[in-house]
Amino acid sequence: MARLHAPLWLTAPSRFAGIKPPLARIGIALLAFLLAATLTALASPGPPPVSHDPAQRADDQADVVLYESIVSGVRAGGNYYTVTADALRAGNYPLRPFVTFRLPTLAVVQAALPNEVTVLLLYILAAAVMLAWFIRLRPAFARAPPLFIALVLLAAGMVVFVQPELANFHEVWAGLLIALSLALRRPGRWIEAVAFGLIAMLIRETAALYVAIMAILAFAEGHRREALGWCVPVVVLAAVVALHAHAVGQVVRPLDPASPGWAGLLGFGFFVKTITLSTALNLAPAWIAALLIGLTLFGWAAWNDALALRALAIFCAYAALLGLFGRVDTFYWGLMIAPTILVGLAFVPDGLRDLVSAAIARRKITVTRLTRGS
Template identity: 35%
Template sequence: MTLPERPLARLPRWAALALLAATLLACLWNGFALEARDTAHEADIEQRLERGERVDMDLYREINARLAQGEGYYEAAAAEHRDFAMPTSPFVTVRTPVLAWGTALWGADGWRTIALLLWAANILAWFAALRSEGRGVQLGGAALAALFGMVAFIPDIAFSHEILAGLMLSAALAMSAGSAWIGALVLAVLAIALRELALPFLLAWGAVALLAGEKGKLGAIVGALVLLGVGLALHAGGVAGVREASDLVSPGWSGMLGPSLALFGIHVTTLLQALPVWLAAPLGVLPLLGWCAAGGRLGAFATLWFAGFIAAVALFARQENFYWMGLFIPAYGVGLAFVPRALADLVGAIRRSPSASPTPA
């Protein structure tokens, strides 16, 4: 099956009008939503501190310090979760040991160096991936990868599973449609091992490979999923081995907070937070429209990954889970490079004669 190169240009007039209107309304709405979500975020932090909880990154620092003293990962993690008034059940409330083990091997500065290398790799990968899209999109995409990936320079990057995994996934996305897809798969597996929440990335890639008839790629993705399944089973066993009957249990994930939480997470994990809300609000929405317009394997993969994960966050995430959106950084922002194409294709579809019969997207 051939994936369309410019899907928005193939929309019927009514669908193009509806999408353009929905995008405009979303850009306006996001300004109010960001302010409301920021207020909720401040209230949530205050309530958590009153309950005796502390910030997540302090938790990971303490776990790493215990490992440096020779303690085992799961024993250290369980002890610190109890001290921080955080649950150990279900097992996904305890991070995989990859970040802590890495810190034991090369230290926090080693992770900071890896983050900077991944930032540079993203710039190069997106410059290469967009070479057939025209010079403007190519240069714009690489520049956007650099800007949205500036979070790689923060000192606390060494304790952020999501942003480190996001830098890996973003490079993997750029490499996925070309000849370097095996390298992309390795990066994706590493990202999921670091933060299992990134698993839908491989599911989206597998769906696109299935639609495109890429049997070899699909087989490799299935093999990677099996390998990751074994790893997660071992992690679950490690957590179960140190859990105590008195340990806290997570209240679950059924926040139903809508897409505002996902957009807030994108806002606070990028340089968008430094912009006035009237400008940051549309810049947080428009990349998704751009990816919808990109087309081809890369566009289909990016759209499925970003739209699908935003929908999942809208349905399941709690207020304190906004940081999940670090998994998007910096690739989500690259979608802004395709916004001019999106607008041109939508306007063209709207102006098309009613008697014309566009090819279904």
């Protein structure tokens, strides 16, 4: 066993502290492989660059403009499904299958509120996420500076989520709600987390992957009641989606275009690129940003806490979703996990030091000289 070192930033040793040298060397090899895999993002396709020309906004933010038009139509008294079908046709979007229509939850709520109130609610939600994660992270760090760094990393993952022009974007709300739900969940206290998970699903049904992971992990840890609690929102969502599919079927015409499908098979590099585009890493050189994504996943693996295990499982699940089913024009799926993912970088110093120390540890052999008495 490697000699245990005092933690650098954390209040407790990392998950890699004291592991056996052979396992540590395997861990270093896996980390090197992970970092190499992130560099495939350099060759991964991405959305066309944004022109930043206000006159080209309809092209640069086509989906945002679409959702704005839907909210405006509902606010004017239109039926959500009729308004959405007309907007999709006008924008040359597919109308089949029914999942090409977003659930009406967000549009209906926004249509009932002034735009200023919607933006204010978005800011309040973002502030709640910051506060919840501050409370959750504070016991993990031994001193204020690393805690401050972790909060800066949290803010770096949320830069997209406080832009008023994106308030109509479903993933923005769902991503913040997932982040809030994850921070609020504690052993024996999960009702609030489940509630926010349900709201996230009713805004964007792909949040069901988050809820499913939370249910599976609760069951695996023996929290049967909590696991059942996480299953209830899935049942609610199933009923809502069934009603949604029926309503969509009433407005779709036989000649309306169908989606090309979601089997993009763009791989792990596409996931890395989506997270880069969804966070402040978009400002860094592409190769540095890619390596930092690999390190942040390593950091979450290093933090020896049940929350870290859940976060890492969720990130990996959405990485698989994006790598297998994402398309270039659905890169924004990365927003579902963007708010919190960069926090993992704050756990890297302890994890990397402990992993390397364990890998280079040498077994100490003590030779005792025995003298046979006469």
